[in-house]
Amino acid sequence: xxxxxxxxxxxxxxxxxxxxxxxxxxxxxxxxxxxxxxDGSPVAPEIELTGLPSRLIAQVSGLRQSNGGPASARNPALxxxxxxxxxxxxxxxx
Numbered sequence: 001x002x003x004x005x006x007x008x009x010x011x012x013x014x015x016x017x018x019x020x021x022x023x024x025x026x027x028x029x030x031x032x033x034x035x036x037x038x039d040g041s042p043v044a045p046e047i048e049l050t051g052l053p054s055r056l057i058a059q060v061s062g063l064r065q066s067n068g069g070p071a072s073a074r075n076p077a078l079x080x081x082x083x084x085x086x087x088x089x090x091x092x093x094x
Contacts, residue, residue, distance in 0.1 A: 007070040036048070
């Protein structure tokens, strides 16, 4: 299984949604764990799930923390990985 960690901080809706759509279009996207790690973003990860296929929404976990930069947003996501994950990709939401 592949995990995708998306650290994000957004002032308006859209970038995370587009990142998730891009991930869903990749070959093998049905075996993913997606961790959307909010870095104190004013836009909540749940808002960005609007309009996405339910199959994709089921793969996304939203994590939140106070603003500390993308590196500090990645760490809790790494801690939340499923044991079945073989590979991790990091994709910024922009």
